[in-house]
Amino acid sequence: MTPPGDGVRTAPFQENAHAVSPLQDGDREARHRWVCGVSYDGRGFCGWQKQPLQPGLAPSIQTTVERALSAIAGQAIEVRCAGRTDTGVHALEQIIEFSSPVARPPTAWVRGANAHLPDTVAVRWAVPIPADADFDARFSARARTYWYVLIDSPVAPPLWQGRAGWTHRPLDVVRMQEAARTLLGTHDFSSFRAAECQAATPVRTLEDWTIERHGGFILMRLTANAFLHHMVRNLVGSLVYVGDGRRPVSWLAEVLAARSRSAGAPTFAAGGLYLASVRYEAPWSFPGRGDEPLSLAGLI
Incomplete structure (x- = not known):
């Protein structure tokens, strides 16, 4: 990795620019x-x-x-x-x-x-x-975990711009935890998918949605077999409405039942979202992060 401030040591990036033919699946x-x-x-x-x-x-x-x-x-x-x-x-x-x-x-x-x-x-x-291994990074995955970093403070923190979501309204984490639990399990998540989502089915299994306060930060961990386009950011956006009191705890389940994107809150900021880990079944074992405890140190 280049030292801080040195930038990139190669020529400017060009999309789809290759000096030779790309690798084919048959090879x-x-x-x-x-x-x-x-x-x-x-x-x-x-x-x-x-x-x-x-x-x-x-x-x-x-x-x-x-x-x-x-x-x-x-x-x-x-x-x-x-x-x-x-x-x-x-x-x-x-x-x-x-x-x-x-x-x-x-x-x-x-x-x-x-x-x-x-x-x-x-x-x-x-x-x-192995060259003949029946493995695909995407289709062999059994679960994916995302973290979302959220800050509730009167003023947006400049040092976290593009690295965390922000709301100026104070959030009640207990209310948020209670609402999140109602969405665990296998459901039709149409209310939380982007309009341009190309997934064949909106049914997903949300295994975990952990929410913790760490000082001025609210950290979330969401694990599912797979996520729809914008699903995590749409879930967070609606959960913020519950946390700041604009909607009751029961509202998140109502949004889910509506099966309509218009029923939920706006999509929350991309900058707070982190793909944290990917889980594979045996025999595939990689030196990855796993489902480590939520902490700001975990962002390193």
């Missing part, structure tokens, strides 16, 4: 496969997914990571991820998978790739998997 058996954990600050990017090249468009995180890995492999690398994050959303641990035409040690994919990455993106670890 995987003859290549070396890797799974990596990647963390990033979502500010300054157009989100995870590659976008068509447009003047003035910020780079995607996917293109940024692929460019760094390609520099180590000496050939274009394409990655698959566990979950595509939106513009401004961060990751404590995104899981990626890729195939390489050349053998490299784990340190090359970690320290080597980080030397080609900006200060706001880092490969944390790299683990090899």
Whole structure:
């Protein structure tokens, strides 16, 4: 990783720019496969997914990571991820998978790739998997965990701009916890999906929604088998209405039952959302974060 303030040591990023042809799915058996954990600050990017090249468009995180890995492999690398994050959303641990035409040690994919990455993106670890392994970073995942960082203070804190959601109204965490419990389990979450969501079904299983106050911060942890587009931010937006007293505790369940996006509160800020961890079933065991306790130290 480049030292703070040094920026990027490679040429300017270009979306979809590769010197050679990208890796094809049919080539995987003859290549070396890797799974990596990647963390990033979502500010300054157009989100995870590659976008068509447009003047003035910020780079995607996917293109940024692929460019760094390609520099180590000496050939274009394409990655698959566990979950595509939106513009401004961060990751404590995104899981990626890729195939390489050349053998490299784990340190090359970690320290080597980080030397080609900006200060706001880092490969944390790299683990090899068999070339013929039945594994896909996205479809093999059994659960995903997101954290949401929320601040309730009279004035928006400048040092947390783009890193936390904010409301000027004081929030009652006990009310929020009570309301959140009513949404645990398997439900139709149509009221909390974005209009442009492309998921085949709105049914999801929300396993956990933990809410804790840490001084001036309210930290949330949400775990589900999968999340709909904007689902976490829409859940947080409606929960804030309960926490500040604008709606009763029972309102969140009413919004869920309506199965209409218009029934809920506005989508909350992207900057407070962090993809925290991804869970896989045996035999896949990676050196990831897991479901660690909520704390501001956990954001490091």
